[in-house]
Amino acid sequence: MKDWNEKCAVVGIYNAHNASILSYYALFAMQHRGQEASGISAANGEKIFTHKNNGLVTKVFDEPTLKKLQGIASIGHNRYSTAGEDSIDDCQPIFAKYSLGELAIVHNGNLTNAKKVRKGLIDEGAIFQSHLDTENLIHLIAKSHKSQLVDRITDALGKIEGAYALVFLSRTKMFAVRDRYGLRPLSLGKITNPDGSIGYIVASETCAFDLIGAEYIRDVNPGEMLVFEGAYSKHIPIPKSIKIFEPNPKPCIFEYVYFARPDSKVFGRNVYEIRKQMGIELAKEHNIQADMVIPVPDSGVAAAIGFSKQSGVPFELGIIRNHYVGRTFIEPTQTARELKVKLKLNPIAELIADKEIIVIDDSIVRGTTSKQIIKILKQAGAKKIHLFISSPPTISPCYYGVDTPEKSQLICANHTLEEVREFIGADSLAFLSLEGLKKSIQSSDDEAFCQACFDGNYITIPQE
Structure with missing residues (x-):
């Protein structure tokens, strides 16, 4: 499934001798969450240095650039736009000088009252340099009359709503x-420096910890702020925890379906095991036999393994993904859209010709990508194609940092199951139920997730 756009990665490194390099590797590990732009800010106790640009991590940074980002603390960001435009002004980190000194910010999420807050700030004389909702925070912090930065941040957070x-x-x-x-x-980890001193990392996913050899400690709690200070001491204290808001946990359930890397631990759970269980539950709900089960790579692989395990239908890698396809600068015609799928995905005709196959994908948004996948599989000679989706139908857009289309463009929100099946051209179509998804996560009765994309029940909606 390729209609969802992964939604940004953030990292923070504290009390590490090569902080900017560690941020670079962490961002590299989380490249899947955003490919439009990347940036790093580093602090040396006296000054903040920032470098950012459009492009992948490996394009934006090289060794000379990283050497200029001096300091033992750094933050970084990979961007896929949800608010803002495709320009360097809208890359993160956001940096500014203000009365208390210098400040840089990175943000994953979407502020649902951003337009209202921005208008108020502009009416009071604020001048914005970007289209980012994150820039609101710079102005709110600068306007606060509190004497300590931690209190100014708390002030600013009290004026914003949404996901962050x-x-x-x-x-x-x-x-x-x-x-x-x-x-x-957002997870917290511990870094052991070469001299034995301790540093810390926070990152969107724990796969960033694995690459740099950090030890996972715990998640940052909902409504919690961690304060890292004392960086220039060999033995810094553990981060100070401040309860900013009364927590009301509703983590995004779609992190498990698609966004996170399967080797990450997200919201305290391993993503791969959950996706495999989603495939098991899907097979329990829809008992069907065929010649083989094949995943749409890469996000459908774990669920397909689980489906094969439960159903007994053999697992095969019938579709191969080209991982080296970037953006194609051609007109968005129907021919171009079809070519885009072919550039990324290629079926093994010798494997699937004259076979009845079960295709496992993670979701359907507009339906156009699924339609093209079914088409290329039929052209490769598949006799019969059953498309099984390891999540419920997507019926509502997301306002919390996920770039979904408007409801009018969500095929499952506007058409029956049979109409969707007919549009994409599969011989049969089935989805995992919401109950099956929750069972896969093994959530307790009193544990709630945000599942607005599947049920339309929003926590908070945008304000004009």
Whole structure:
């Protein structure tokens, strides 16, 4: 499924001798969450240095650039736009000088009252340099009359609504915070420096910890702020925890379906095991036999393995993904859209010709990508194609940092199951139930997730 756009990665490194390099590797590990732009800010106790640009992590940074980002604290960001435009002004980190010194911010999420807050700030004389909702925070912090940065941040957070995992970097301190719902993920880890001193990392996914050898400690709690200070001491204290808001946890359930890397631990659970269980539950709900089960790579692989395990239908890698396809600068015609799918996905005709196959994908949004996948499989000679989706039908757009289309463009929100099946051209179509998804996550009765994309029940909606 390729109609969802992954939604940004953030990282913060504190008290590490090569902080900017560690941020670089963490962002590299989380490249799947955003491919439009990347940026890093580093602090050395006196000044903040920032470098950012459009493009992948490996394009934006090289060794000379990273050497210029001096300091033992740094923050970083991979961007896929949900608010803002495709320009360098809308890359993160956002940086500004203000009365208390210098400040850089990275943000994963979407502020649902951003337009209202921005208008109020402009009416009071604020001048904005970007289209980002994150820039509201710079102005709110600068306007606060509190004498300490931690109090100014708390002031600013009290004026915004929506989804956020935020990391702030001053010249000497770092702050990490999640909204009261914990919609977007943020985990805390420990770094052991070569001299034996201890540093810390916060990141959107724990796959970033694995690459740099950090030890997972716990998630940052919903409504919690962690304060990192004392960076220039060999033995810094553990981050100070401040309860900013009364927590009301409703983490995004779609992190498990698609966004997160399967080797990550998100919201305290391993993503791969959950996706495999989704495939098991899908097979329990829809008992069907065929010659083989094949995944749409890469997000459908774990669910297809689970489906094969439960159903007994053999698993095969019938579709191969080209991982080296970037953006294609051609007109968005129907021919171009079909070519885009072929550039990324290629079926093994010798394997699937004259076979009845079960295709496992993670979701259907507009339906156009699924239609093209079914088409290329039929052209490769598949005799019969059953498309099984390891999540419920997507019926509502997301306002919390996920770039979904308007409801009018969501095929499952406007058509019956049979109409969707007919449009995409599969011989049969089935979805995992919402109950099956929750069972896969093994959530307790009193544990709630944000599942507005599947049931339309929003926590908070945008304000004009």
